[in-house]
Amino acid sequence: MAGFTMELNDEQREVRDWLHGFAADVIRPAAAEWDEREETPWPVIQEAAKVGIYSLDFYAQQYFDPTGLGIPMVTEELFWGDAGIALSIVGTGLAAVGVLANGTEEQIGTWIPQMYGDVDDVKVAAFCSSEPDAGSDVASMRTRAVYDQAKDEWVINGTKTWATNGGIANVHVVVAVVDPELGSKGHASFLVPPNTPGLSQGQKFKKHGIRASHTAEVVLDDVRVPGSCLLGGKEKLDERLARARERAKASAGERVKNAAMATFEASRPAVGAMAVGTARAAYEVALDYAGTRRQFGRPIIDNQGVAFQLADMRTRIDAARLLVWRASWMAVNGRPFTAAEGSMSKLFASETAKAVTAQAIQILGGNGYTREYPVERMHRDAAIYTIFEGTSEIQRLVIARTLSGMPIR
Numbered sequence: 001m002a003g004f005t006m007e008l009n010d011e012q013r014e015v016r017d018w019l020h021g022f023a024a025d026v027i028r029p030a031a032a033e034w035d036e037r038e039e040t041p042w043p044v045i046q047e048a049a050k051v052g053i054y055s056l057d058f059y060a061q062q063y064f065d066p067t068g069l070g071i072p073m074v075t076e077e078l079f080w081g082d083a084g085i086a087l088s089i090v091g092t093g094l095a096a097v098g099v100l101a102n103g104t105e106e107q108i109g110t111w112i113p114q115m116y117g118d119v120d121d122v123k124v125a126a127f128c129s130s131e132p133d134a135g136s137d138v139a140s141m142r143t144r145a146v147y148d149q150a151k152d153e154w155v156i157n158g159t160k161t162w163a164t165n166g167g168i169a170n171v172h173v174v175v176a177v178v179d180p181e182l183g184s185k186g187h188a189s190f191l192v193p194p195n196t197p198g199l200s201q202g203q204k205f206k207k208h209g210i211r212a213s214h215t216a217e218v219v220l221d222d223v224r225v226p227g228s229c230l231l232g233g234k235e236k237l238d239e240r241l242a243r244a245r246e247r248a249k250a251s252a253g254e255r256v257k258n259a260a261m262a263t264f265e266a267s268r269p270a271v272g273a274m275a276v277g278t279a280r281a282a283y284e285v286a287l288d289y290a291g292t293r294r295q296f297g298r299p300i301i302d303n304q305g306v307a308f309q310l311a312d313m314r315t316r317i318d319a320a321r322l323l324v325w326r327a328s329w330m331a332v333n334g335r336p337f338t339a340a341e342g343s344m345s346k347l348f349a350s351e352t353a354k355a356v357t358a359q360a361i362q363i364l365g366g367n368g369y370t371r372e373y374p375v376e377r378m379h380r381d382a383a384i385y386t387i388f389e390g391t392s393e394i395q396r397l398v399i400a401r402t403l404s405g406m407p408i409r
Contacts, residue, residue, distance in 0.1 A: 004325075004326065004329045005067065006322070006325065008069065008073070009067075012065075012067075012069060012070070012073060015062075015070075015073070015074070016073050016077060019053070019073075019074055019077040019078060020077050020080070022047075022048070022051065022053060022081075023077050023078055023080055023081025023082075023086075024081065026044060026047050026048075026081075027044060027078065027081030027082050027085050027086065028081050028082060030043075030044050030082075030085060031081070031082035031084070031085060031212070031374065031377065032371070032374070032377065034082075034084060034085055034211075034212035035082075035084055035211045035212055035377055036211075037212075038206060038207075038211045038212070039212070039214075040088055040124070040165075040168065040212070040213075040214045041084075041085050041088055041212050042122065044085050044088070044089070045088060045089055045122050045124070046119070046122050048089050049116070049117075049118070049119045049122050050119050053078075053089065054089055054092075054116065054122065055116060056096060056112050056113065056115075056116055059071075059074075059093055059096070062074050063097075063100075065332070066332060066333070067329060067332070068325070068328040068329035068330070068331060068332035068333065069325055069328060069329070071270055071273070071328065072269060072270065072272070072273035072276075072321075072324050072325060072328045073273075075090065075270055075273035075274055075277065076273045076274075076276050076277040076280070076321070077277065078090065078277065079273070079274045079275075079276075079277030079278050079281075080277040080278070080280055080281045081277075081281075082212070082377075082381075083209070083210050083274065083277075083278050083378070083381035083382075083384075084209070084210040084211050084212030084213050084381060085212045085213075086274070086277070087164065087210050087212075087213035087274075088124075088165075088212055088213045088214070091124065091125075091126075091164040091165050091213060092115050092116060092123075092124045092125040092165065092169075094125075094126075094127040094164065095115055095125035095126055095127040095165075095169070095171065095172070095173040096112050096115055096116075096125065097267075098127055098173045098189055098231070099111055099112055099115075099173065099191070099231060100112070102189055102231040102232050103191075103231045103232060104231075104232060104233055107191065107228075107231060111171055111191055114170055114171050114194070115169075115170060115171050117170065123169075123170035123171075124165040124168065124169050124170065125165060125169045125170060125171045125172070125173065126163050126164060126165040126166045126167075126168075126169035126171075126172045126173070126218065127163070127164070127173050128160035128163045128166060128172055128173065128174045128175065128218050129141075129160070129175045130160065130161050130162045130163070131143060131158065131159060131160055131161055132159060132161050138184045138187070139183040139184045141175070141176075141177050141184075141187065142158055142177070143156065143157065143158025143159070143160065143174070143175070143176045143177060143220065144156070144157055144158060144176060144177050144178075144180075145176035145177065145178050145188060145190060146178075147178075147227075147234075148224075151224075152226065152227040153224045153225065153226060153227060154190060154224070154225050154226075154227065154229065154230060155222060155223070155224055156174060156176050156190060156192075156198075156220045156222075156223040156224075156225065157220055157221065157222060157223070158176065158220050159202065159217060159218070159219050159220070160174065160217065160218040160219075160220070161202075161217045161218075162205075162215060162388070163215065163216060163217070163218050164213060164214065164215055165214055166201060166202075166214070166215065166216040166217065166218040167200065167201020167202070167204070167214075167216045167217075167218055168201065168214055168216075170194050171191060171192065171193065171194065172191075172192040172199065172218060173189055173190070173191060173192075173231070174189065174190050174192055174218075174220065175187055175188070175189050175190075176188060176189075176190060178237070178241070179241055179244075182241065182244050182245065182248065185240075185241075185244040185247075185248075186241065186244065188230060188231070188232075188237055189230075189231040189232075190225055190229050190230055190231065191225065191229040191231065192220075192223060192225055192229070193225065193229070196223055196224075196225065197223070197224075198220060198221045198222050198223035198224070199218065199219070199220055199221075199223050200218075200219045200221070201216050201217070201218065201219070202216060202217025202218065202219045203216060203217045204216040204217075207384075208380050208383055208384075209377070209379075209380035209381040209382070209383050209384055210381050210384055267342075267389065268327070268342040268343055268345065268346035268389055268390065268395075269324045269327040269328045269331065269342055269345045269346065270328075271346050271349075271350070271385060271388070271389045272320065272323065272324040272327070272345040272346045272348070272349035272350065273321075273324050273328075273349070274385060275320065275346075275349040275350045275352060275353035275382065275385040276317060276320050276321050276324060276349050276352070276353070278353045278357065278378055278381055278382050278385070279313075279316070279317050279320065279349075279352050279353040279356040279357065279382070280317055281374070281378055282353075282356055282357040282360035282374075282375050282378040282379070282382075283310070283313045283314060283317055283356055283360065285360060285364075285373065285374060285375050285378075286309075286310065286313070286359070286360040286363040286364065286375065287301075287310055289363060289364050289367075289373075290306050290307075290310060290363055293364075300363075306363055309359050309362070309363060310363070312359075313355075313356045313359055313360070316352045316355065316356060317352060317356060319348065319352075320345070320348050320349035320352045320353075321349075323341070323344055323345040323348050323349065324345045324349055326341060326345070327341045327342045327344070327345040328345075330342075337402070338402070339399070339402060339403060340395075340398050340399040340401075340402035340403070343390070343395040343398040343399050343402075344395075344399060346385075346389065346390070346395055347392055347395035347396065347399070349385070350385035350386040350392060350395075351386060351392060353382040353385050354379075354382045354383060354385070354386060356382075357375060357378045357379035357381075357382045358379060360375040360378070360379070361375050361376065361379055
């Protein structure tokens, strides 16, 4: 087990500086264009693939960093460049992690390479969980998967929404209900191969922010996938469902729910790192502007009101990063989130990004409200962090329930 540290080692600093250079030289110059186009920035993703950033090997190396700082460090730098483009680059990782966490060795080796493609023909993948009536309330999921034993196929029907890369992905990972009586414990994940009949893109969303990231509905109409596309396999699923039924009979529902919550907790620091990157970017623009913009014969940073805002912005950013790093280290090293530290990091970093980007606009004044300066875009992008991967209200609920041990509603 690695001890917690706030000091990056030489290798980590080298990777950070390399990523920062890519974000500064490739992502930032393209940010405004792809925000306006509201399209997937395929040329930027391809550039990321060429240098090795958009690849399973790179993310696996960071994911298994024993300090836990690899993923948050990478994420912060990319999102410092631009949130929409960065999400297009890291979005495939959501599906890949789903396969890594639940799939067999054969499934991992077969499907994850297809998610990324290669340098000459990059691909993306989509993780499809949320539904029109089931966002934070995963127990309300309606997409069903029914096993056709005669053909050894699963038949999937339903509609997914808010899917990053939904409909344009080469591979879709779809969460569906296999046993409705077990609630959220009766779910399973399925791989939907390329060009599978019955899967189509529904509505593509025109969003307030992160507009370079493709977000759409995914419609599944009698989608048939081979039995081998059930992540983990049928035997493992049957064993898990049997255990869930026994627990339900033993009235241990709360214990089961808390165990599942720990899984969600582990993914939330990554969103916190996204928020830190966006907040840091806006702060740096505001700091530079305050030092060069002159009013009444002096730089505006000489005014206490502006200086104090910048002081608060930097303090919140550093505090958010520390919460993210702590939670990331805990997750990698198997430390239990006894105080919902994962949710804490996501909550504080998300709210920080919204507050800091708003303050950046205020410091830039009228200029900050125009698209001639990037803080306007950063403020729009920051709004998503308090919504996806569990809203701020859900994070507070998770924290309160963890601290009190009570089913707060």
